[in-house]
Amino acid sequence: MPELIEVEIYRRQAEGLVGRTVSAVSAPDEWFLKGATTPAALLSTLVGSLVTRADRIGKLLLLEVISGHRGANGESAATEAGERSTLGLRFGMTGRLVVDGKAEIDELLYSTSTADHRFVRFGLSFDDGGEMSMIDPRRLGGVEIAPDISRLxxxxxxxxxxxxxxxxxxxxxxxxxxxxxxxxxxxxxxxxxxxxxxxxxxxxxxxxxxxxxxxxxxxxxxxxxxxxxxxxxxxxxxxxxxxxxxxxxxxxxxxxxxxxxxxxxxxxxxxxxxxx
DNA sequence: CCGGATGTTCACCT
DNA sequence: GAGGTGAACATCCG
Incomplete structure (x- = not known):
């Protein structure tokens, strides 16, 4: 992977997401969801939430979000408005981050080009039309809600x-x-x-x-x-x-x-x- | 065809 | 408990 240096580059890219609201989550690969993270949990935690920070500890990228208000009919929102959550992103050896179609690190040793759409494992869409996606051919990375950072x-x-x-x-x-x-x-x-x-x-x-x-x-x-x-x-x-x-x-x-x-x-x- | 490559986790040994 | 090993994940490259 991406060692600390590459993940720091990803973190800077991810800072471009701060201030945006998540409109949709794409998790086509359940294997990529770690711990107790499920598609439903991602949906309720992230959709409608505002990205407030992009942090990094070691090789772990952390997106901090705060939930917003849902539709007037109060559809099933498991997350209270104003509740803070953290989404952890790990990149394994071949994971890369693409924000709004741009990858700061386009070619990675032992990996494939970001132009290859086969290996998109996770994605977020934002209300401004932008998006963030993780590409990881070998599936060694993953995403997790509230990752345990006490073990780092x-x-x-x-x-x-x-x-x-x-x-x-x-x-x-x-x-x-x-x-x-x-x-x-x-x-x-x-x-x-x-x-x-x-x-x-x-x-x-x-x-x-x-x-x-x-x-x-x-x-x-x-x-x-x-x-x-x-x-x-x-x-x-x-x-x-x-x-x-x-x-x-x-x-x-x-x-x-x-x-x-x-x-x-x-x-x-x-x-x-x-x-x- | 085989081995090995920026990683992590877990089971199973000693 | 500490430490070591091998497996698993999956693709690309020499």
């Missing part, structure tokens, strides 16, 4: 040394596995993780417990700076290591053959010479 760690883009310390304390697993755990730190995906460790000169297989306080502070700073850099460049795939993340790849810094292994269930590349 602090956002990686603003991660403090103290927060990272808490996230990796009392654990013996590889530090990269911990960073990928969204309940510990929210937003770091496989590409951001490999790029961060490469830039930090840190071996991603190292146990969390092996980190000295000064190293934790440095790593937290490196996570923030890497996200900032990749955001400026335009995506999680714009790191210096990216083009070398393949078998036979060599470290772009010192030319040594990269190590390849599975950490935290994800393929990991790192340089055995300068990442210690």
């Amino acid at each position: 760690g602090p956002d990686a883009a603003t991660l403090s040394a103290r927060q990272l310390c808490d996230a990796i304390s009392r654990s013996t697993i590889p530090v990269k596995a911990r960073l990928l755990d969204q309940s510990r730190v929210a937003g770091v995906g496989n590409l951001i993780a490999d790029e961060t460790f490469w830039r930090a000169g840190v071996d991603p297989t190292r146990s969390c417990a092996s980190f000295e306080p000064v190293e934790v502070t440095a790593l937290a700073a490196r996570i923030r700076s890497t996200i900032k850099l990749l955001t400026k460049r335009g995506g999680s795939h714009t790191g210096d290591l990216q083009d070398h993340r393949h078998r036979d790849g060599r470290c772009p810094r010192d030319g040594s053959p990269l190590k390849r292994d599975e950490i935290g269930g994800r393929t990991t590349y790192w340089c055995p010479v300068h990442q210690l």
Whole structure:
């Protein structure tokens, strides 16, 4: 996916929805509805509601809405006027967001063009004639009313040394596995993780417990700076290591053959010479 | 044809 | 409880 950086781009797109009222919901794929979310619940929660905010925690996009008044005959509105709700949008690995026919991220690795209508999994229409849709070929994403955000760690883009310390304390697993755990730190995906460790000169297989306080502070700073850099460049795939993340790849810094292994269930590349 | 790809969740082990 | 593994989702690409 879309890691934190891409979802932040989606969030900015979604800010264009603030101030609009939902006129219709399209949920052609029930698999895409997560938790207790049903088509009926979406209808009663969203139709007639005003979008008030677009927030983001890690890779989760949150649309805040407030319900409005229904027709004079008071048709079945399960939601009271003025009631606030949150719609959570997850993008999996291949999900993209289209607002009013425009996609800020048109081409995504391992995905298809937004011109392909086959994979529209969810959509909202607005009273001004605009629309928002989610495209996700692999259906790894989803939407959920009132998603449980208590299970997400602090956002990686603003991660403090103290927060990272808490996230990796009392654990013996590889530090990269911990960073990928969204309940510990929210937003770091496989590409951001490999790029961060490469830039930090840190071996991603190292146990969390092996980190000295000064190293934790440095790593937290490196996570923030890497996200900032990749955001400026335009995506999680714009790191210096990216083009070398393949078998036979060599470290772009010192030319040594990269190590390849599975950490935290994800393929990991790192340089055995300068990442210690 | 096979393997693997920016992700998450869950069941089932040790 | 912690941690690891594999499955599931489904498509594209080399």
